[in-house]
Amino acid sequence: MTLGRRAFLLIFPVVLAGYLVAAVSVYIAQGNSILALERARLTQRLDHAAALFRNEVSQSRSFLYSLLEGNAVRLFVSEADVTYRSNALALRLQQSIRSLSDDPKKFIAFAVINPDLTPGYYFENSEDPFAELSAPQIQLARRLVSGSQLRDWTFLHQDRARPLIVYSEFIDPVTFARPVPSAKRTALLVQVAIEPTQFLEMQKALQQEYGTELQFDTTPTVQPDNRLAASIRLAPSLFATLSVDADRDVGYMSHLKVLLGLGALAMSLFSVGLMFVLIRRFITDPISALDLQVTAVMSGHNETIKETAGGGEIARLTGNIRQLHDQSRTALHQVQRASWTDTLTGISNRAHFNLVAAGIVEDTQARDGHCALLFIDIDNFKFVNDKYGHEVGDDLLKTLAMRIDAAVRSITARRAMPEAVLARLSGDEFAVLLQSKPGDGTTREICAAIIALFSSGFEVRGKHYPVTASIGVAICPDDANDLAELISNADAAMYQAKTNGKNRSSRFSRALQDKRDRIRQIQEELRGIDADEQFHLVYMPIVDARGRVTGCEALLRWISPTLGNVTPDEFVPIAESSGLFTKIDWWVINRAMGEHWRLKELFGPETVLAINISSAELYSKSISDYFCDCLDRHGLEAKFIEIELTETFAVKLGDQLHRNIQSLRDKGFRISIDDFGAGYTSVQQIIEYTADTIKLDRALVQNLTGEHSLPALKAVIALCHAQNMAVVGEGVDTTRKMAMLTEAGCDHFQGYLISKPLNLTDLASWAIHNATVTAGEIAQTHVPARRAGATKLL
Structure with a gap:
């Protein structure tokens, strides 16, 4: 976030809050004034309505007195002839009423009510020609007759009836004057009812304007000071009150609220804008200019920082930063030179190589150029380092770096090429990045020159050391589009060179990429595999010299719906290196023990089940617990379960691993060393093995089953017997191997001559068809029977 934006975000809320406080204060003050003004206006209008109402009352009284002073009412009341009165006199009275009315459309009613x-x-x-005296008027007459009043006026304003001002007066039917109170019960009650048209129009206008009903009551209603309301007296015991709802907009209060809010926002924006312009002119722009200079210096576009004109803190800050930059630039160059240089060889280290090489690869991609990466690994360097010491190893690396640099420089200079980048990536790994043209032979020539340095051993200080170089080559953009991929592919090509015999170069190829993709696919499949759906076990019989099956080795097979049939030699190393083999091992252990009863049915109750487990599993005590849990779950005995470990792992047994293995043996499990002879095993290590069985690797069996090797084979087996270990010969695929192993004293045999790995169904068929064929009978057709002696059962 820029400094100007940060200043705006900090200042604007404060200014806006200030203006909002001012707007609220104005709103409160103006609101009270508007409320008082509206209350006065409402009172004035109610006074006007009251005047109209009183005028209507006066008209009703005058109308009644005018009728009573005339002869029409007197003649109507005093006439005894009902017919004449109802026809002629009633018509004359009606004409008198009409003549006294100023507005013929105005509602006027006249009634004479008997005692x-x-x-x-x-x-x-x-x-309405059938109009009758209304119920409210009758109720009013009943109340007046029962009361003491001789004269009265009332405002009838029931919800469903016509609002009327009724003026009532009692008259003596003989004297036609006001009766004395004692004669009230024989007096007539005359009423004039007038609809107060003007008052009702005024009432309607007020109700529409203020959105509330005009309330009539005998006393005035007291309203709070903060509410718009007013009461007016219409009669001694009649008050009209109008009270506006609190949430109703009065006097354009909502408009005032909007105007004040918008005004506060506008003033805030204007004030902040003005402040922002000033801050930017005198503060942020100079700081931004200084920031741009510092950024340009840090990125390498500029070398120095210019001084800022004028005085003040920013000018002093610029001068101080400039001085600090000048002081730190020298130190930075020294630090960079040290941090980018390998301390041992003096050439670039990994960090400097990654920085420079990344720029070269990006530039190559941008201009459709070409560059090659040589990944160099020194073969047998660890052997030299361990045998002759680290000082010799360091001298070897320094001499090697100097000679590779000289060889590469001579070739690039002769070909007028850009200078190559040489770096030491790690212990005995080097990299050379070349900017060459496609097909010009530079890469091939440099690889040959580097390998030639090791043609007769690498000479350092007059001594020759048995080291060579394996070089992997990857080309950009043919093999990779970025530095990370380029290094990865060159590294893969280097391992291919090692696989092909070392002291050679290998170009990254599609086959290598396919192999890496295959490994990645296997890893992904193993992570989400359903073991019960895709894994199954096959069993390879192990027989003694008489051909009797003494045990079976459980072997894992995987048929993937995506990858097809994946061999154990392919997926087991991948699973172990990826940390995915634990669940595979546990599945194999549980499934094999669950099927052990089938093997007992086929070959007898003492048939031993051999289970291979991953070497890494023995680092944890949990595998021992799991073996015991499976024993209990499937009702087996530990002495009939043999755990097979690879010989290369057994060579590296440490104290903790030795204790874990001994714990398994203490619980009754048998321990077998598999693939014996495939690694680097000394006689001392054979003596130290804590195992029940040694399984000779098929390659060792192949080498030792010749006539000239028979004594060596007998010696190896005798040594194992001396350590109280049974011996199993693996890879028995010919009768000659079977005979030689038997002659040498081997206890048990396993191989395709006996049977290939079979599932339980096929194994049952094999057991039936081979019940009469024994390994001993096969051997007897070639060599004499082996010497008598006790052998250990597997």
């Missing part, structure tokens, strides 16, 4: 509360006369100027 028994029956209507004596009723008229209203409405369109």
